Amino acid sequence: xxxxxxxxxxxxxxxxxxxxxxxxxxxxxxxxxxxxxxxxxxxxxxxxxxxxxxxxxxxxxxxxxxxxxxxxxxxxxxxxxxxxxxxxxxxxxxxxxxxxxxxxxxxxxxxxxxxxxxxxxxxxxxxxxxxxxxxxxxxxxxxxxxxxxxxxxxxxxxxxxxxxxxxxxxxxxxxxxxxxxxxxxxxxxxxxxxxxxxxxxxxxxxxxxxxxxxxxxxxxxxxxxxxxxxxxxxxxxxxxxxxxxxxxxxxxxxxxxxxxxxxxxxxxxxxxxxxxxxxxxxxxxxxxxxxxxxxxxxxxxxxxxxxxxxxxxxxxxxxxxxxxxxxxxxxxxxxxxxxxxxxxxxxxxxxxxxxxxxxxxxxxxxxxxxxxxxxxxxxxxxxxxxxxxxxxxxxxxxxxxxxxxxxxxxxxxxxxxxxxxxxxx
Amino acid sequence: xxxxxxxxxxxxxxxxxxxxxxxxxxxxxxxxxxxxxxxxxxxxxxxxxxxxxxxxxxxxxxxxxxxxxxxxxxxxxxxxxxxxxxxxxxxxxxxxxxxxxxxxxxxxxxxxxxxxxxxxxxxxxxxxxxxxxxxxxxxxxxxxxxxxxxxxxxxxxxxxxxxxxxxxxxxxxxxxxxxxxxxxxxxxxxxxxxxxxxxxxxxxxxxxxxxxxxxxxxxxxxxxxxxxxxxxxxxxxxxxxxxxxxxxxxxxxxxxxxxxxxxxxxxxxxxxxxxxxxxxxxxxxxxxxxxxxxxxxxxxxxxxxxxxxx
Numbered sequence: 001x002x003x004x005x006x007x008x009x010x011x012x013x014x015x016x017x018x019x020x021x022x023x024x025x026x027x028x029x030x031x032x033x034x035x036x037x038x039x040x041x042x043x044x045x046x047x048x049x050x051x052x053x054x055x056x057x058x059x060x061x062x063x064x065x066x067x068x069x070x071x072x073x074x075x076x077x078x079x080x081x082x083x084x085x086x087x088x089x090x091x092x093x094x095x096x097x098x099x100x101x102x103x104x105x106x107x108x109x110x111x112x113x114x115x116x117x118x119x120x121x122x123x124x125x126x127x128x129x130x131x132x133x134x135x136x137x138x139x140x141x142x143x144x145x146x147x148x149x150x151x152x153x154x155x156x157x158x159x160x161x162x163x164x165x166x167x168x169x170x171x172x173x174x175x176x177x178x179x180x181x182x183x184x185x186x187x188x189x190x191x192x193x194x195x196x197x198x199x200x201x202x203x204x205x206x207x208x209x210x211x212x213x214x215x216x217x218x219x220x221x222x223x224x225x226x227x228x229x230x231x232x233x234x235x236x237x238x239x240x241x242x243x244x245x246x247x248x249x250x251x252x253x254x255x256x257x258x259x260x261x262x263x264x265x266x267x268x269x270x271x272x273x274x275x276x277x278x279x280x281x282x283x284x285x286x287x288x289x290x291x292x293x294x295x296x297x298x299x300x301x302x303x304x305x306x307x308x309x310x311x312x313x314x315x316x317x318x319x320x321x322x323x324x325x326x327x328x329x330x331x332x333x334x335x336x337x338x339x340x341x342x343x344x345x346x347x348x349x350x351x352x353x354x355x356x357x358x359x360x361x362x363x364x365x366x367x368x369x370x371x372x373x374x375x376x377x378x379x380x381x382x383x384x385x386x387x388x389x390x391x392x393x394x395x396x397x398x399x400x401x402x403x404x405x406x407x408x409x410x411x412x413x414x415x416x417x418x419x420x421x422x423x424x425x
Numbered sequence: 426x427x428x429x430x431x432x433x434x435x436x437x438x439x440x441x442x443x444x445x446x447x448x449x450x451x452x453x454x455x456x457x458x459x460x461x462x463x464x465x466x467x468x469x470x471x472x473x474x475x476x477x478x479x480x481x482x483x484x485x486x487x488x489x490x491x492x493x494x495x496x497x498x499x500x501x502x503x504x505x506x507x508x509x510x511x512x513x514x515x516x517x518x519x520x521x522x523x524x525x526x527x528x529x530x531x532x533x534x535x536x537x538x539x540x541x542x543x544x545x546x547x548x549x550x551x552x553x554x555x556x557x558x559x560x561x562x563x564x565x566x567x568x569x570x571x572x573x574x575x576x577x578x579x580x581x582x583x584x585x586x587x588x589x590x591x592x593x594x595x596x597x598x599x600x601x602x603x604x605x606x607x608x609x610x611x612x613x614x615x616x617x618x619x620x621x622x623x624x625x626x627x628x629x630x631x632x633x634x635x636x637x638x639x640x641x642x643x644x645x646x647x648x649x650x651x652x653x654x655x656x657x658x659x660x661x662x663x664x665x666x667x668x669x670x671x672x673x674x675x676x677x678x679x680x681x682x683x684x685x686x687x688x689x690x691x692x693x694x695x696x697x698x699x700x701x702x703x704x705x706x707x708x709x710x711x712x713x714x715x716x717x718x719x720x721x722x723x724x725x726x727x728x729x730x731x732x733x734x735x
Contacts, residue, residue, distance in 0.1 A: 195627050198625055198628070199628065200540070200561055201558075201560030201594075201596060270543065271540030271544060315516070316516055317538035317540065318544075320538060
C-alpha cells in the first residue's frame with residue numbers, strides 16, 4: 001500500500017514533509033520497490049491535504065470487559081478507538097473480576113486478539129482487588145504482558161503500600177500509573193469545591209485532594225528512583241508540582257483529558273450527569289494552567305479516560321450517578337480544535353508526538369513511529385475538516401458524552417492497523 | 426397583580442425574579458385569610474391529584490404541604506422512601522413516571538440529592554415543587570421566611586438579616602440568601618468557619634465569625650438547626666462549644682435591637698442554637714412562620730397547579 005502526497009509527520013524520526021508512506025506485509029517499508037507482493041498490496045491512497053501520522057496511542061481507556069459488557073465491550077471499545085484515529089489503546093484494570101491476576105490479563109489479551117480491530121494493551125492492578133491493601137502479583141502480571149500497573153478509579157492511600165509497589169515495579173521494569181485522589185480530603189465530593197459547589201449545595205472535591213497525591217508520588221518517584229505517571233491531572237497546583245519536579249529530573253509525568261480543558265465546573269449548573277467525572281471539572285484558572293503545562297511540556301501525554309456508562313446508569317440523581325464520560329471518538333477533534341486551532345498552545349506535530357512518541361517511550365512499546373520495519377499502524381488526519389459531534393453515530397456502546405452537537409475542527413479520517421484499514425470516514 | 430405566573434415548577438429561588446417572588450407573596454396574602462375562616466377550604470384545585478413524594482424523612486414540611494393541598498380541595502397521597510419502590514431498586518425516574526401514569530398533577534418532592542427536582546421537572550409533565558433537595562434549595566421555606574419578615578416589618582428591601590448556624594449543609598440558607606438578596610436585603614452569615622466557608626461571599630453576602638458584633642446591627646436573625654446527626658465529626662468540636670460560640674443565649678439576645686425578629690425553620694434544639702426562653706420570647710416569630718408556611722404553600726400549589734392544566 002502507498003499513501004501519497006500527504007504531509008508526513010513522524011516525530012520519532014523528526015520527519016515533517018510532504019511525501020509518501022509505503023506499507024508491505026503489515027510493516028512500514030522504505031520505498032515502493034520494497035513492497036513484497038505489489039499485485040496484492042498496491043492499493044494507493046491519495047492523501048493530498050491530509051496528515052499521515054504514526055498510529056495514535058490512547059493510554060487511558062476503560063473497555064469494561066470482563067464484567068460490564070452492558071457499558072462497552074473490547075470489540076465496541078476498539079471500534080470507538082479506530083473511529084477516533086487510535087491504533088493502540090491501553091485499558092484500565094477496574095473490570096470484574098479486576099485485572100489483578102494473570103488469568104484475567106490472558107483473557108483480555110485473547111479476547112482482544114479475537115475481536116478488537118486495534119491493538120489493546122492491558123494494565124494490571126497495583127493492589128489485590130484494587131483495594132489498596134496488599135500488592136497484586138506484579139511480577140506475574142508483567143510476565144502475562146501488562147504494560148503498566150495502576151489502581152485507576154481507585155488510589156492506594158497507604159503510602160507504604162505504594163512505596164513497595166513502586167520499588168517492586170522497578171524490578172520488573174513496569175511504569176506505575178496513579179489516579180491521584182486523597183480519600184480523606186475528597187470524602188464524598190462530586191464536583192470541584194469552589195463557587196459552583198457552594199451555590200448548588202453539592203459535596204465538594206477540593207483541588208488539594210489531587211495535589212496531595214501528586215506530591216506523594218513525586219516523593220516516592222525520588223525515593224524509589226522509578227517512574228510514576230500521574231493520570232488525568234486537573235489542577236493548577238498539580239501542574240506546578242510536576243513542573244518543579246521534572247525540572248529537578250524526577251521520574252514523574254502527567255496526562256490531560258480533553259474534558260478538563262474543554263469545560264469548567266460551571267457546566268454542572270443544570271446537574272448534567274454527563275459533566276460528572278473523577279477528577280471533576282475545575283475552574284478556568286485550572287484550565288489555563290493545564291494549557292500552559294501542555295505548552296511548556298510539563299504535561300506530556302494526552303488521553304481520553306474513556307469511561308462508558310449505560311444511559312440508565314447516568315440518568316439518575318447527580319450524586320448517585322457514576323463518574324466518567326466516553327472520549328475516544330471526540331478527543332482528537334477536541335484537542336486539535338482547542339490546543340492547535342483555538343488556543344494555539346502547541347502545533348500539530350507536538351500534538352502527534354504527545355499521542356505517539358511520548359506514550360510509546362513511557363510504555364516501552366514498539367509503536368508510535370513510521371520507522372522502516374515498524375508495524376504499519378497509521379492515522380490519517382484532516383486537520384481542517386469541520387464536523388459536528390453526533391453521539392448517536394458513535395461506535396462505542398455507550399452515549400455518555402457532554403459534547404453532543406459540538407462543532408469541531410479537525411479529526412481522523414482513516415485508521416490503519418498493521419497495514420489494514422480498520423476505519424474510514 | 427401585574428406579574429403573570431408562567432412556571433410549571435418551583436425548583437428554587439435562584440431562578441425566580443424579584444417580581445415573581447413578590448407575586449407569590451401577594452398570592453399568599455389572599456390564601457392566609459382562608460385559614461381564619463370557619464370553613465377553611467376553597468375549591469381552587471378540586472379534581473387535581475397531588476403526590477407528596479418524600480424520599481427523605483420530613484414531618485413538618487410534608488404536613489404543611491398536605492394541609493395546604495386539602496385546603497385547596499386537591500386529592501392527596503403521601504409516599505415516603507420506605508414504602509416506595511426506590512427501596513426495591515427502582516430508579517427515581519421510573520418511580521416518578523409511574524406516578525405520572527396515575528395522572529398525578531403535582532409532585533411535591535423532598536430528596537436527599539441536590540438537583541433531584543430539576544431532574545424530574547425536565548422529564549415530567551406534572552408540576553414539580555421542590556420541598557428540599559440535599560443542601561441545594563428549599564424554596565417554600567425561604568418564601569415563608571420572606572413572607573413573615575414582610576408581614577412583621579412591612580418590607581424586606583433595606584433590612585439586614587443574619588443567618589446563623591450550619592450554612593454549608595443548609596438548603597434553607599441557600600434559598601434564603603437568593604430570595605433576600607433579590608428583594609434588596611443585606612445578608613450576613615454567621616457560624617463556625619468550617620460550616621460558613623468564605624466561598625459564600627461570592628454569592629453577595631457578608632460573613633462574620635463573631636456573633637456578638639453582628640447581633641446589635643441586624644433586623645432579623647434566622648437561626649438554623651445544627652444538623653449534628655448528619656455531620657462528620659471534623660466540622661466542629663461539639664454542641665457545647667457551638668452553644669458557647671454561636672448559641673442565641675438569653676445574654677446574647679439582649680444585644681439585639683428591640684424590634685429584631687427571631688426566626689427558626691425548626692425543629693428547634695432548645696439549649697443548643699437557641700435558649701428556650703428566647704425561642705418563646707416576644708421577639709420570636711417561629712410559630713408565625715409555621716402558620717405562614719400554609720398560606721405560602723397554598724399560593725405555590727395554586728400557581729404551579731394552575732399552569733399544568735393549561
